[in-house]
Amino acid sequence: MKNNKTGMTLIVKTITRLTVGLILLYGIYIVLHGHISPGGGFAGGVIIALSFIHLMLAFGRETALKKLSQTAASVLESLGALMFLAIALLGFLGGCLFFNFFLHKGKPFDLFSAGIIPLCNIAISLEVGAGLFAIFAALILFKGLGKEE
Amino acid sequence: MKILPFFIIIPLGTAFLISLLAKKIKNFGDVLANLGTLSLLALSLYSTKLVFAHKILVYKVGGWMPPIGICMVLDGLTSFMLVTVNLVSFVIALYSVNYMQKYTDKYRFYTLFMLMLAGMNGIIITGDLFNLFVFLEIASISSYALVAFGTEAEELEASFKYAIMGSVASSFVLLGIALLYSYTSTLNMADISLVLAQKGTGLLVSFVAVLFLMGFGLKAALVPFHAWLPDAHPSAPAPISAMLSGVLIKVLGVYAIARIFFNIIGINNIYLSILMFLGVVSMLIGVILALAQWDVKRLLAYHSISQIGYVILGIGLGTPLGILGGVFHLFNHSVFKSLLFLNSGALDYALGTRDLQDMGGLREKMPITANTNLIASMSIAGIPPFNGFWSKLLIILACIQSGRIIYAICAVVASILTLASFMKVQKYAFFGKLKERWQDIKEIPAFMRLSMIVLAIICVMGGLLIIPLFKPFLQSAVDVLLAGNGYKDAVFGAIR
Amino acid sequence: MCLVLFCIGLYCVLRKRNIIKIIIGLGIIEYAVNLFFVLIGYRTHGRAPILAKDQQILNMVDPLPQALVLTSIVIGLAVTALIVAIAIRIYEKYGTFDITKINRLKG
Numbered sequence: 062m063k064n065n066k067t068g069m070t071l072i073v074k075t076i077t078r079l080t081v082g083l084i085l086l087y088g089i090y091i092v093l094h095g096h097i098s099p100g101g102g103f104a105g106g107v108i109i110a111l112s113f114i115h116l117m118l119a120f121g122r123e124t125a126l127k128k129l130s131q132t133a134a135s136v137l138e139s140l141g142a143l144m145f146l147a148i149a150l151l152g153f154l155g156g157c158l159f160f161n162f163f164l165h166k167g168k169p170f171d172l173f174s175a176g177i178i179p180l181c182n183i184a185i186s187l188e189v190g191a192g193l194f195a196i197f198a199a200l201i202l203f204k205g206l207g208k209e210e
Numbered sequence: 211m212k213i214l215p216f217f218i219i220i221p222l223g224t225a226f227l228i229s230l231l232a233k234k235i236k237n238f239g240d241v242l243a244n245l246g247t248l249s250l251l252a253l254s255l256y257s258t259k260l261v262f263a264h265k266i267l268v269y270k271v272g273g274w275m276p277p278i279g280i281c282m283v284l285d286g287l288t289s290f291m292l293v294t295v296n297l298v299s300f301v302i303a304l305y306s307v308n309y310m311q312k313y314t315d316k317y318r319f320y321t322l323f324m325l326m327l328a329g330m331n332g333i334i335i336t337g338d339l340f341n342l343f344v345f346l347e348i349a350s351i352s353s354y355a356l357v358a359f360g361t362e363a364e365e366l367e368a369s370f371k372y373a374i375m376g377s378v379a380s381s382f383v384l385l386g387i388a389l390l391y392s393y394t395s396t397l398n399m400a401d402i403s404l405v406l407a408q409k410g411t412g413l414l415v416s417f418v419a420v421l422f423l424m425g426f427g428l429k430a431a432l433v434p435f436h437a438w439l440p441d442a443h444p445s446a447p448a449p450i451s452a453m454l455s456g457v458l459i460k461v462l463g464v465y466a467i468a469r470i471f472f473n474i475i476g477i478n479n480i481y482l483s484i485l486m487f488l489g490v491v492s493m494l495i496g497v498i499l500a501l502a503q504w505d506v507k508r509l510l511a512y513h514s515i516s517q518i519g520y521v522i523l524g525i526g527l528g529t530p531l532g533i534l535g536g537v538f539h540l541f542n543h544s545v546f547k548s549l550l551f552l553n554s555g556a557l558d559y560a561l562g563t564r565d566l567q568d569m570g571g572l573r574e575k576m577p578i579t580a581n582t583n584l585i586a587s588m589s590i591a592g593i594p595p596f597n598g599f600w601s602k603l604l605i606i607l608a609c610i611q612s613g614r615i616i617y618a619i620c621a622v623v624a625s626i627l628t629l630a631s632f633m634k635v636q637k638y639a640f641f642g643k644l645k646e647r648w649q650d651i652k653e654i655p656a657f658m659r660l661s662m663i664v665l666a667i668i669c670v671m672g673g674l675l676i677i678p679l680f681k682p683f684l685q686s687a688v689d690v691l692l693a694g695n696g697y698k699d700a701v702f703g704a705i706r
Numbered sequence: 707m708c709l710v711l712f713c714i715g716l717y718c719v720l721r722k723r724n725i726i727k728i729i730i731g732l733g734i735i736e737y738a739v740n741l742f743f744v745l746i747g748y749r750t751h752g753r754a755p756i757l758a759k760d761q762q763i764l765n766m767v768d769p770l771p772q773a774l775v776l777t778s779i780v781i782g783l784a785v786t787a788l789i790v791a792i793a794i795r796i797y798e799k800y801g802t803f804d805i806t807k808i809n810r811l812k813g
Contacts, residue, residue: 384739
C-alpha cells in the first residue's frame, strides 16, 4: 500500500505512461477527420479529455493538475466556445462566402452560415475536452475533501 | 432583416466572454451583462417594428432551404415573447448587480444567466422542433445550476428535485419529438403541420400530444406537474426566482405548448378543453395552497402556479378575446411577478429572513420596497387600474362569452383568494409595528431600487396596452395563435 | 424494447430511495429515448439507397437521427454531470443518500 496517496499501483502507472500519448493522438485524429468518418468534435473531445483523466486516475490529482491546471481548463473551454462563435459570425457577416477546405477528399459543407467544418470540429473538441476535464477535476476535488477527513 | 441570429449570438458570446475575462477585469461581468441585455431589449423592440411591417420573417440558418435546413421564424408571437423576456431580463440584470454581491463567484452567475437567456431566446425564435429541444435543454440546465447557486442544503435539495423532474420532462419531450419525426420524417415546424394536414392525425399524434403536454406542462408547472416549483423557486437567489417564475416557465412551458398545439398539431376541442381544465385546476390549487404559506417566496411560487393557470385558461379558450386575455396576462404576470420576487429579494437582502411572521412595519424603513410591493400586489390581485385587472377581466369576460360560466366563477374566486393572500403579505411585512430587530436597517442599494421602480412603472402603464394605440403589439401575437394551421402557409410564403 | 427500458428507468426514478439509483434511473430513461430515436433512423436508412454508417456527405436527411442523437447524448451527459455534482454536495451537507430523509423543504 505504499502508493496510497499518489495513485494506483506501478503496473498501472507504467502502462499509462505508454498509452496516454496514444489516446491523445487518437482523439486528435478523430477530431480532424470529423467530416469523413464518424466522430467529429464531440466524440474527439471526449477522447482527448479521457487522456487527461486517465493521467489523473493513474497518478493522482496533483500530477494531472500540473499538466493542465483548472483555470487553464476553464480558459480553454471558453476560448473554444468563442472560437466556434467567431467562426459562425465570420460566416454570417461575410455573406455567402464559401470556404473550401480540403482534407482527405472530403467535400465541405456549410455549418452555421458558411463555416469550415474541420475548424468547427477543433473548436468543439477544445470545448468538450476542457469542459469534461474541468468537471472531472472539480468532482475529484470534492471527493478528495470528503475522504481525507 | 438578418437580426434573428443575434438573439442567440449576443447572450452566448457574452456568457463565454464573461467566463473568460471577468476575473481579471473588475466589474467587467456586470457591465457586459447589462450591456448585453440592453442590446437584446433594443433588438427585440426593433423586431416588433419589423413584424408590423412584414408580418412574418424567416431566416434560414446556413442558407439551407427548409425543410432541410434549420430556420428561425419571427412572427407576432415571437416578437411579443422576445420583448417580454428581454425586458424582464434587462431589469433583473440591473438588479443582480447589487444583489449578487452576497454570493461568491458573481461572474459565474452572469455566465449562467446569459446562457439561460440564450436558451430562452433560442426557444422563442426557432422554427425547428429539434432545435427547440436543444435550446430547451440549454435553458433548463442553466436554470438547474442557477437554482443551486447558493449551495445551501435546502437549495441543493430543491435543485436536485427540480433537475430530476425537469430531465424526465425533457425526455418525454424528446420521445414525443422522436415519435413525431418517425411519423412525418421532418423536423421543421411548418413542414410538420403541412404533413399532418395531409396525412391526417391519428392515434399516434394524440399520443405525441399527450407526451408534449406532460413534458412541457411540467416545465410550465401545470397541476399535476407542479411539485418542483414550490421548492425550487424560493431556494434560488432572488433574481433567479424572478427569472424562473417570470419568464422561464412561460417560455418553456406556455409558449411551447401554444406553439405546438396551435400551430403544429392543430387545435381541436379536446385539446382546448384539456388545457382549460388544467388551467382552472392550477388556478385553484395554487391559490389555495398559497394561503397557508408563511415564507414570502414560497407564497409567491404558489401564486405563480395559479397565475399560469390563468394564462393557460385564457389561451385554452380558443376565442380571440380569450387568447388576447391570456397573452396579455402572460406579459403582465412576467412584470409583476418579477417585481414581487425582486421585492422579496430586497427584503431578504435587508433583513436576512423570509419568514413573514418575523417581519413587521417595514413601511417606514423601506419605502420604495413597500410601495412597489403594494403596486405589484394590487396588480396581481386584479385591482383597477393596474394591468392585472385588465387581463383578468378579459379572461373572465371571454369565459362568460364562450359559455363556460363555471370557469369564470372559478377565476373570480381565485382572484379574490389572491387578493386575500396578498393582503396578508402586506399586513405582515409592511404595516403594523416595527419590531425591535429591524430598527436600523437601511433601504436597499441603488440598482435594486432602480429595477423595481422600472417594473412598477410598467405595471401601472401596462393597462394602456389594451387601448388601440398599443393594441397591435398584443394583437399580432393573438393573430398568430388564431391562425393555427395557417402558420405553415405563412412560413412557407415568407421563405421564397 | 425501448418502452420497456423507458418504463424501468421511470420506475427507478420514482420509487427508489437512494439518490445514486435515481440518477442511474434518469440515465436509463435517456438511453432508452436515444436508442428509440436511432432505431427510427434505421427505417430511414432502409428507404434511402445508401445504407451508410459513414457519412456520405451529399444528403443531410439520412444521418439526421444520428446527428440528433449525438447532440442528445451530449446534453444527457451534461445533465448527468450537473446532477452528480449536486448529489455530491448534498451528500456533504446531509450526510445521507436516502431521499426520504432529505426533505427539509415541506409544504
